[in-house]
Amino acid sequence: MSRRRLERLLNLTMCLMATSRFLTVSEIGDMVEGYEPGRDGDEHEAFRRMFERDKQYLRDLGIPLETGADSYGDEVGYRIRRDDYALPEIRLTPDEAAALALATRLWSTASLAAPAASALRKLAAGGAATSPGLGPGPRGADPGAPAGAPGPAELFGLDGLEPRVDAAEAAFEPCLAAVRERRAVRFPYRKPGDAEPAERLVEPWGVLSWRGRWYLAGHDRRRGAPRVFRLSRVTGPVRP
Known part of the structure; x- marks a missing residue:
């Protein structure tokens, strides 16, 4: 899949999730970046075919694209209900949280270390269970904590364990x-x-x-x- 189509599909999904009413195809063409409805019949037909392909692709992925019409109009529209698409709350057992924290320590490169630590701080701030006996993480933790703040090992009680795979190759x-x-x-x-x-x-x-x-x-x-x-x-x- 091309990056351009991937971005268009993401824009379409976010647009349909951001509304409680049904959006018509014409409204989608005007609102979603990546679509060009065009001014003449041929261009508009090409846009409709592109939308039909994208709509079917989202459904094939399991995204609940709902079809219907609002009470004030009879034109068919589309939306994605947040309740149908939202992911459930992430709940980790203490062992799972400890394994995740240990895995993040594998990365020694600067480009991967910061995102890994930030992700763990967000889990801890949301109350994810840490290693056995420590209970949930601090709910007030700042995901963008400054230097000197507890790292992923300290948050999950794994200080002293250091799995490492160094990546010294320039490639x-x-x-x-x-x-x-x-x-x-x-x-x-x-x-x-x-x-x-x-x-x-x-x-x-x-x-x-x-x-x-x-x-x-x-x-x-x-x-x-x-x-x-x-x-x-x-x-x-x-x-x-």
Whole structure:
């Protein structure tokens, strides 16, 4: 799925959740960024077909898209009832909360450490159970706590436990970003025994650690097959 369509689907979902009444197709075309209803018949028909595809896609995902009409009009409209779509409250057992806190300590890179700690503080502030015997976290905790505030280990009673997988390879961050953005990348890669690196063009699936080393798994476009690349053997920049 293209990023443009994903953004349009998110905009459509948020728009339909933000109203209690049924929105007509014309109103949706005017309100949702990403739609262009057009001025002539052909452009409007193209917009209607796009909306029908998006509507069916949301329903296939299990999003409860409701069809109906308001009392003052007879044109069919659409909405998403918050009560039907809202996620239930997250409740963690003490063991689950402890495992989650321990997992966040795995990340030693600055780009991932801060979001992980912030997420745990939000869980603790919402009353999530911490490690056995400590009870729920402080409800007044600030998710944006300044330096020196309790970290995830202290919040969950896990101080002293330190699982670590260091990511020293320069290719780690750009490869991880490419996975998140679903973006193909190219990079020079030297296999064992080769005197010179060869360029690889890869659609990345994931970045994983095995026996203390980091790897990129993905589809090698030039070979037309799945491949795994050890990040320490990437000899130059990772480029889109």
